[in-house]
Amino acid sequence: MVQGTTSDAGKSILVTGLCRVLHRRGVRVAPFKPQNMSLNSAVTEDGGEIGRAQALQAQAAGIAPHSDMNPVLLKPTSDTGAQVILRGRAQRNQDARQYHDYKKVAMDTVLAAWDALGSQYEALMVEGAGSPAEINLRANDIANMGFAERVDCPVIIVADIDRGGVFAHLVGTLELLSPSEQARVQGFVINRFRGDISLLQPGLDWLEERTGKPVLGVLPYLQQLQLDAEDAIDTSQGDKDDHCLQVVVPVFPRISNHTDFDALRQHPQVELHYVPPGRQPPPADLVILPGSKNVRGDLRWLKQAGWQDYLVRHLRYGGRVLGICGGYQMLGASIEDPGGIEEAAGRSTGLDLLPLHTVLESEKALHRVRGTLPGGETISGYEIHCGKTPLPSGLAPFARLDDGRLDGCRSADGQIAGTYLHGLFDSPDACRALLTWAGLAQARAEDREALREAEIDRLADCLEQHLDLARLFPQWCAQ
Template sequence: MQPLTLMIQGTTSDAGKSTLVCALGRILRDAGFSVAPFKPQNMALNSAVTADGGEIGRAQALQAEACGLQPHTDMNPVLLKPSSDSGSQVIIQGKSIGNLPARDYMAYKQTAMQAVQDSWKRLQQQYPIVLVEGAGSPAEVNLRANDIANMGFAEAVDCPVILIADIDRGGVFAHLIGTLACLSDSERERIIGFVINRFRGDISLLQPGLEWLEQQTGKPVLGVLPYLHGLYLDAEDSLSLAQEQDGDAAFHIVVPVYPRISNHTDFDALRLHPQVKLTLVGPGQTPPAADLVILPGSKNTRADLNWLLSQPGDWQCYLQRHLRYGGKLMGICGGLQMLGDVIADPQGIEDLPGDTDGLGLLPIRTELQADKTLLQVSGELSLPGQPTVPAQGYEIHAGISTLSADITSIGCGWLSADENILATYWHGIFDTPQACQALLCWAGLKNADSVDFRARRNDDIQRLAETTASNLNWKLLIKQLDNFTSR
């Protein structure tokens, strides 16, 4: 077959671009096609480690899984990890090139475009079909100069585009019409049709609007996808503080949500656990009593620790009281660094050079360094009084932590002398059922159920794919693709 690059762009962030690429990838894989995902530029603090030792957005790792592939840095050649409101760490083909203010990055995009095109060409040579996800919206006219994320890429490689919009947030027709109005003539021409996402209700009541949209734009609606309740897939970056667990669940876990929280997908398995109530504590909220408190990862550990200590409820006193009354405390990655005595940043990796005192709960000293640790890891988790169990995860961190006193190694981290504080650099550790079960048992949940989050994620990918397949007009889609290639 002729090579095909098909791009999915959205009228807004969170319109459904990631999930549509994921669904199409699984549909095509199941039909016997060789297909790969691609996102030219991503901005996210949820990232994954690739088989070739680099770092990409978690959404692209999920899409790779849907396509039956191991994630590779070419699938997301430009990743921006915000470190402040006006600057980001820039990762090119899996490796950090440093931090750039937003204005400097705008000038750098011409260089980044070369990496984008190189990665796309390599994928195109290996896979007949490349599914491309845009970023944000192509209607962001202030970002049009040297665009590499949306129409700038589509124009450069001359590929067709599907425009997806989320009806659940309201104003779907205005979103679609307004987006088209912000595009140039050549950009509008490459949009082959629309997909409307997250529809609830009677489709016949929507039909007059669909007919009006097609008359106004001259472009077809390729499908209306229903709202899927209870769909758990790796989030690209957004995190809702709404609680979806059973309020009567006996075991309570509290997680603070810092401004630069990273890899909050670590807690997806806990969200699904039937015996766990997970409470995410956001800005201005007082932390409630808990059985287990977990300090998550952070893109800017020093700043997020200072933020945490400035919040209501006095987190330092809260944690000390929590431990005094028998609660358990865990730190993952940046959370591990916060638990220690000091976080040293002599090179100014995160901000101005200097040291920040940690919480002083573990005898650990961390020094931030320019070179990141990027590893896929597997091994064992050995907790006192429990059988050793397998564990898997990944490490993404800029710091090197050393022990200033003896504490117990548990195979994938450390345990305090009193066995009440656990620290690990392993993201994703709760995704391994045996490790999740063992950690919950250590934290005080007796007879913890085993929940296989990876199996659930694969089932949800399949459910998404089957629902999408039955709600897309495939004959019309193929016709539109043929019209585009023969124009």
């Protein structure tokens, strides 16, 4: 099990790379994260929902994602509440105090999923959540040491030296663990190091002497590592051409599945602008309204922040607008939530840019789909939504799906489009077609899947060089 001294210390990346390292050696390995809190999710082969990072780790292991790989997924709907998803299926919304009491039930779910995966694979690479040293969360813990103790799993702890204070992070984390948990720690990994390793060596020697634990490796800072983020928005951009399509994405308070836009961030012909709260949006060729975990709440924020007037102006000057999932629902005339699925029951007036009416329902649609755009280009992706939005008569669909359904719609003048499909820019031909529609001359196709595979291999190559794999996995990586 990989645990971290902080959030974003490198747990997800380390598990991803180790899954590929073992897969290369012919080991049947699967990822596992007992509890994840993230609004970036993916649909599994069994029709469930898991964290996006676990889907990436499954790819690194050469297997299809399964709901047992992330048996508890928490999707925040507010600062104190979240939707609870168990083994891929949404249960109910709970506030933080309710969930704290619910952890005993969640642990049973985690152990059942653990046993199911353990019966199918030789190795399970486990990812912790946040830090094991959060004192207020230790009772009934299912995400870190509470889980490791329950299933008798060895642990390594990773820390990010680029943040500063790496020795304090590691020593302090270890000191706050119980004696049995300290004994469970097999060693440390230091992540994102830049510079001359010889200058770090005195610190490594001190750390090993102080704690009695080995440093299993120091990983260099991998520049421009383009892999799906677990939660935080990655705003880094690759190298760009001289003339780029300008794309703007508002950062909703409850933005979800922003990994949809990774393919655009990395596209050499696209300049992607995330616009957070309090920032004025710049002129754009294309505005994309992203997914949302609280669509009516984020719609209120969008209007209060002045985006409705901005969109009207943008369209008046010939710009394009694309809504994805919750963003698609916002484009319509109304959104109704009669059952209080996301917040208090009620009805909201939409942006009224398309003649759509959405009703939120308790049954969540979870589909992995393929289809074609009007020009015949192949598109693939996945659906994760609670709403139903019938296609208005007289409007063309955004895409025709292979299962016979029609997805989304396009405005009569061709300036506005909406879809329920996440991951639509990952399909090279579909990405090129959408960029052409948005106004990019001679748009090129970029293969996001091939890039993802190459980046996983680059990460695994780094681990092969800088980790003591023989000590970590003597049965598979002995020298």
